[in-house]
Amino acid sequence: xxxxxxxxxxxxxxxxxxxxxxxxxxxxxxxxxxxxxxxxxxxxxxxxxxxxxxxxxxxxxxxxxxxxxxxxxxxxxxxxxxxxxxxxxxxxxxxxxxxxxxxxxxxxxxxxxxxxxxxxxxxxxxxxxxxxxxxxxxxxxxxxxxxxxxxxxxxxxxxxxxxxxxxxxxxxxxxxxxxxxxxxxxxxxxxxxxxxxxxxxxxxxxxxxxxxxxxxxxxxxxxxxxxxxxxxxxxxxxxxxxxxxxxxxxxxxxxxxxxxxxxxxxxxxxxxxxxxxxxxxxxxxxxxxxxxxxxxxxxxxxxxxxxxxxxxxxxxxxxxxxxxxxxxxxxxxxxxxxxxxxxxxxxxxxxxxxxxxxxxxxxxxxxxxxxxxxxxxxxxxxxxxxxxxxxxxxxxxxxxxxxxxxxxxxxxxxxxxxxxxxxxxxxxxxxxxxxxxxxxxxxxxxxxxxxxxxxxxxxxxxxxxxxxxxxxxxxxxxxxxxxxxxxxxxxxxxxxxxxxxxxxxxxxxxxxxxxxxxxxxxxxxxxxxxxxxxxxxxxxxx
Amino acid sequence: xxxxxxxxxxxxxxxxxxxxxxxxxxxxxxxxxxxxxxxxxxxxxxxxxxxxxxxxxxxxxxxxxxxxxxxxxxxxxxxxxxxxxxxxxxxxxxxxxxxxxxxxxxxxxxxxxxxxxxxxxxxxxxxxxxxxxxxxxxxxxxxxxxxxxxxxxxxx
Numbered sequence: 001x002x003x004x005x006x007x008x009x010x011x012x013x014x015x016x017x018x019x020x021x022x023x024x025x026x027x028x029x030x031x032x033x034x035x036x037x038x039x040x041x042x043x044x045x046x047x048x049x050x051x052x053x054x055x056x057x058x059x060x061x062x063x064x065x066x067x068x069x070x071x072x073x074x075x076x077x078x079x080x081x082x083x084x085x086x087x088x089x090x091x092x093x094x095x096x097x098x099x100x101x102x103x104x105x106x107x108x109x110x111x112x113x114x115x116x117x118x119x120x121x122x123x124x125x126x127x128x129x130x131x132x133x134x135x136x137x138x139x140x141x142x143x144x145x146x147x148x149x150x151x152x153x154x155x156x157x158x159x160x161x162x163x164x165x166x167x168x169x170x171x172x173x174x175x176x177x178x179x180x181x182x183x184x185x186x187x188x189x190x191x192x193x194x195x196x197x198x199x200x201x202x203x204x205x206x207x208x209x210x211x212x213x214x215x216x217x218x219x220x221x222x223x224x225x226x227x228x229x230x231x232x233x234x235x236x237x238x239x240x241x242x243x244x245x246x247x248x249x250x251x252x253x254x255x256x257x258x259x260x261x262x263x264x265x266x267x268x269x270x271x272x273x274x275x276x277x278x279x280x281x282x283x284x285x286x287x288x289x290x291x292x293x294x295x296x297x298x299x300x301x302x303x304x305x306x307x308x309x310x311x312x313x314x315x316x317x318x319x320x321x322x323x324x325x326x327x328x329x330x331x332x333x334x335x336x337x338x339x340x341x342x343x344x345x346x347x348x349x350x351x352x353x354x355x356x357x358x359x360x361x362x363x364x365x366x367x368x369x370x371x372x373x374x375x376x377x378x379x380x381x382x383x384x385x386x387x388x389x390x391x392x393x394x395x396x397x398x399x400x401x402x403x404x405x406x407x408x409x410x411x412x413x414x415x416x417x418x419x420x421x422x423x424x425x426x427x428x429x430x431x432x433x434x435x436x437x438x439x440x441x442x443x444x445x446x447x448x449x450x451x452x453x454x455x456x457x458x459x460x461x462x463x464x465x466x467x468x469x470x471x472x473x474x475x476x477x478x479x480x481x482x483x484x485x486x487x488x489x490x491x492x493x494x495x496x497x498x499x500x501x502x503x504x505x506x507x508x509x510x511x512x513x514x515x516x517x518x519x520x521x522x523x524x525x526x527x528x529x530x531x532x533x534x535x536x537x538x539x540x541x542x
Numbered sequence: 543x544x545x546x547x548x549x550x551x552x553x554x555x556x557x558x559x560x561x562x563x564x565x566x567x568x569x570x571x572x573x574x575x576x577x578x579x580x581x582x583x584x585x586x587x588x589x590x591x592x593x594x595x596x597x598x599x600x601x602x603x604x605x606x607x608x609x610x611x612x613x614x615x616x617x618x619x620x621x622x623x624x625x626x627x628x629x630x631x632x633x634x635x636x637x638x639x640x641x642x643x644x645x646x647x648x649x650x651x652x653x654x655x656x657x658x659x660x661x662x663x664x665x666x667x668x669x670x671x672x673x674x675x676x677x678x679x680x681x682x683x684x685x686x687x688x689x690x691x692x693x694x695x696x697x698x
Contacts, residue, residue, distance in 0.1 A: 327644060332559060333558075335562065335662060335666070335669070336562065342666040342667060368664060371664040378643070
């Protein structure tokens with residue numbers, strides 16, 4: 001079934017193709033080998049049979065010579081007669097040829113090996129004339145060359161025989177004389193060494209043919225077996241060494257190609273690959289197409305990016321000019337407001353109502369407040385433009401510096417418990433990260449002002465393998481519905497008279513964290529406290 | 543008027559700032575010998591005794607130049623550059639007085655050889671203090687390399 005399914009497959013692998021290429025020449029080679037083996041077997045059989053026939057020929061000729069040269073003269077001396085009808089007439093004795101045939105018949109009965117007969121166109125006994133095609137052809141061949149022997153393979157009664165014809169020469173004068181004198185002889189002019197007839201030896205070769213067929217089958221079968229084994233090894237080897245790595249390479253390449261699926265090309269019905277090499281080539285084409293597309297997309301993106309960079313440069317330049325202008329021109333009026341109010345309260349204090357003095361004081365306070373706002377705004381804008389020096393920093397050290405600088409501030413005599421947990425080192429701009437902690441811890445101190453015991457925890461926990469730093473307090477907290485406003489510049493969730501501040505502290509924190517590629521978030525509950533979380537590397541979405 | 547020997551050249555375009563500065567100087571008793579110019583070009587004319595101030599003697603340099611950074615026509619950095627580039631004026635102390643806390647301006651000023659850089663405080667009280675310190679240091683304590691004014695001890 002498996003073999004059948006192999007042949008039913010429309011697409012063959014490299015191994016199968018290799019076999020398809022290899023099988024025809026190997027079959028031809030096997031055929032040639034078989035033919036050679038057969039040829040050699042047949043030649044060997046012929047040689048063997050010929051040798052045997054010659055031996056039989058020699059034996060029979062010797063027997064006949066003895067009969068003809070020793071027995072026959074005695075019979076004639078005693079007045080006996082040699083005749084073909086010796087079976088019917090009691091006084092007659094067998095002719096030498098009859099003697100030979102009948103002796104060989106006995107031998108054939110005893111051994112089952114062969115029969116031999118003397119045949120001749122001039123036979124005294126008519127039953128020993130030329131009887132068939134073989135006899136005629138063989139005899140005409142022997143007439144031309146008596147030293148030859150003639151072979152013939154014949155089938156008689158379903159059995160294969162080898163017939164060998166060799167010449168029968170007039171070897172003794174007695175033979176010549178007898179034949180010339182015999183009344184039944186059709187020829188009377190024989191001379192010594194004339195060709196008188198032929199001796200035919202008929203040998204069954206079924207057994208030999210079977211043996212050689214068996215040899216042939218063994219040879220061919222063995223050869224084919226070895227071929228199958230080799231083919232199997234080649235196929236397996238090819239599969240393991242070439243096809244499988246090719247398939248794996250193709251599937252890896254397909255992995256790259258599949259990263260971007262073109263909806264146009266994927267709608268076409270994909271042709272199944274013909275083999276691993278084709279699959280590889282097709283996958284390569286797909287991958288190349290994807291790479292080309294991606295390169296084009298990349299170039300387009302780069303061009304857009306370059307444009308954006310230019311825009312950004314312009315915007316940044318404008319922002320710089322703007323903040324420069326703000327820092328100069330926005331301050332000058334403030335100085336005038338503060339300066340002239342001050343001069344009024346000092347130089348013209350006499351006769352000035354208390355309320356007027358108070359209002360002038362309010363003018364000065366507001367000028368000061370606006371100055372603080374301008375400063376904070378400038379600071380925020382500066383943070384966005386300042387170059388960062390990112391290196392390995394120890395947040396714990398920064399926190400300790402901040403706590404040292406804040407020492408005594410904002411405590412207002414209440415109990416402040418600050419817990420600093422384990423803070424893993426990180427890659428950051430130390431100055432900026434310190435600013436983050438400064439703002440967060442200042443906020444924590446500020447918004448716990450109403451608590452009898454302020455509890456502030458600075459720590460870090462790992463979330464999905466990402467270090468998430470946090471500053472937690474048990475202060476006034478805020479309503480989470482306003483969390484979106486928390487990190488905006490000049491956004492305040494508390495009234496100014498409750499908690500002073502410019503409203504840029506958390507905006508500054510967010511700006512710094514975003515510049516580090518991190519995220520910032522907050523959790524709070526009114527009256528229970530606030531936790532501000534930040535990371536320094538953005539969560540990887542892939 | 544042009545040959546009058548002065549202590550301080552105040553280069554300031556904002557009239558309010560001029561008024562407040564003069565008030566602060568008077569408070570600290572050195573407001574009498576202050577020359578005010580209102581832009582960079584006028585400052586250069588005064589310092590190098592050209593144009594409207596051509597009659598002035600160039601060697602009668604002010605003992606201190608208070609220079610605003612942002613000025614019409616020629617800005618403060620350019621005035622500073624020319625003062626410090628000229629051998630006749632380079633020894634005159636120049637104090638940059640500006641609203642700007644911009645680091646670029648600070649670095650540029652110092653690289654041009656400014657003697658001091660002061661950010662004008664919004665708080666007038668602080669400004670008066672600042673003016674007092676300036677007068678005390680540059681007009682009383684500081685010894686100029688060469689006595690170009692001829693007269694000392696002008697501030698009481």
